[in-house]
Amino acid sequence: MNPLIALALQLVPDAARAFAGGKAGDVAASVSRAVAEAAGTSDPQAAQVALVQDPAKLADLRIKLAQIAAQAQSDRRADDLADTESARATFAQLAKAGNAVGLAPVIISVIVTVGFFVMLIWLLVREPTLTTDSAVLQLINITIGALTAAFATVVNFWLGSSHGSRIKDQLSATLQAQAAGGDAKQVSAALGAHSAQIEAAVQAFRAATASALAPTPVAVPSPAPSTADADRRFDACVTIVLQLEGGYVDDPHDPGGATNMGITLNTLRDWRKDQSLGPDDVKALTETEAKAIYRANYWNPMQCDGLPAGVDLSVFDFGVNAGPSRSVKLLESLVGTAQDGIMGPQTLAATAAQDAPDLIRRFADGRIAYYRSLSGWDRYGNGWTNRTNTVEKDALAMAGG
Structure with a gap:
């Protein structure tokens, strides 16, 4: 393991979150670069001394690693969304071509959705008279869990993987529509506003993290030596x-x-x-x-x-x-x-x-x-x-x- 990565995991154990999922190579390079930038050196021993001695440098490293983890999570969500969109597009093309396979998502989604709500209504109606047999109750729980997971998959397939993905879809659609209409000024304004929001969020994150990481003030009897x-x-x-x-x-x-x-x-x-x-x-x-x-x-x-x-x-x-x-x-x-x-x-x-x-x-x-x-x-x-x-x-x- 790269010594700078080992140092990051030693000083900031939460950095391991950035490696969850794919593209570990890119994340490893980003983590090594963040440690070197925060410490001001790429030498592992010198970097450890610099980070241990200077709480401000360690706080800056925590911020950088948190941003890397957030970006890695965002990339993974983007990949998931891209996979979902690709699947939707493939089935749509099959349906337009008259291929029966293209109707599979629709049929499966209808079955899962109807089954989910039928089971939900049945439970609401029969709840007072449900059996107390543990085996039967366990079977019902398994069925409900499977239907719930299937229903969530259907919702994600048709509506997107997250609220953030829907926002990105909406922003992308808006910009594309404005570009198609030839309104370049509106496109520029939309992009500028979006960039400003991102920058404001980053600055707020830095301020909040620095405040959270700052050591609690303690009264020290004597001042630091000159x-x-x-x-x-x-x-x-x-x-x-x-x-x-x-x-x-x-x-x-x-x-x-x-x-x-x-x-x-x-x-x-x-x-x-x-x-x-x-x-x-x-x-x-x-x-x-x-x-x-x-x-x-x-x-x-x-x-x-x-x-x-x-x-x-x-x-x-x-x-x-x-x-x-x-x-x-x-x-x-x-x-x-x-x-x-x-x-x-x-x-x-x-x-x-x-x-x-x-x-x-x-x-x-x-x-x-x-x-x-x-x-x-x-x-x-x-x-x-x-x-x-x-x-x-x-x-x-x-x-x-």
Whole structure:
């Protein structure tokens, strides 16, 4: 499956509605294009980061996917209507040619319609005296269901598949009649009015969807940090992380292999998009590039800029050590929001409403509990504990606790 489509289904599960029915290839291309346009990139990993970090981009993607689903549904209805119209035209031609097969729809429709109303009248008359035999009642229910379905099919065959289809038929007939009469101005006016209605409906849909998707305003105790303040806080936190990670190592017991300042060989390969890199490239890694990797792969996806001072260090360091998703889930469990591993506005607001020093201490306790559950606790437990204690102490100092 196209990674952009998988990302759309992950972030917007309702997008699956667009794939119901035919022309899945066209829908898949439209969904991939919508994700790339909303995120501003066609790279799946970069697109995920952009959509997770920016609620406005995610809302725009939801709108685009809803429009794609609506268009796909409209196309399917148009295809159904075209099939019905083709069948009506075929039988009409057969009837004009004197072929008895051309009368089949009329005969069947009369039989079904008469049978439906006869059964309905019979039920209205006999309802008080109907048998209580369950087998007989079941047979009556089956008969009524079959006649109802057949009657609905007859109505759709002769009158169209939906109210919207009848409106389109009426509009098409009106425009054709006006064109046949040579009134080009009326045709243009009709088309213009119809286009204006469509545009107004689209704008109303966008406004309603954006309003529905907008997060509920929550009072946040402190304002968002400025760019300079955010940079200062990141520098302070990443400096501590780099000190904890240390320099170049190649521990045979470490599945990450060659590592420098916490950046593994695989991480560096993905970052530079070069699978030919080796341990020597990891050893030559500069601190400037390491910081850029930490900011792009850990700090930004976890939206640490929006976390209180001290809490940002706790979440950031655990994300570096155990993965961003696990770190965010631990924070979500402590502040009482849904544990989806994606930092969102609700979690940011709930975190801001907490007492920062207390949250930092509880986060450290949760971190140790996670480490204890790992099979490597006997070998690495002391190191994990020391790192957690160091981060907790520095985080409390940042929080003023």
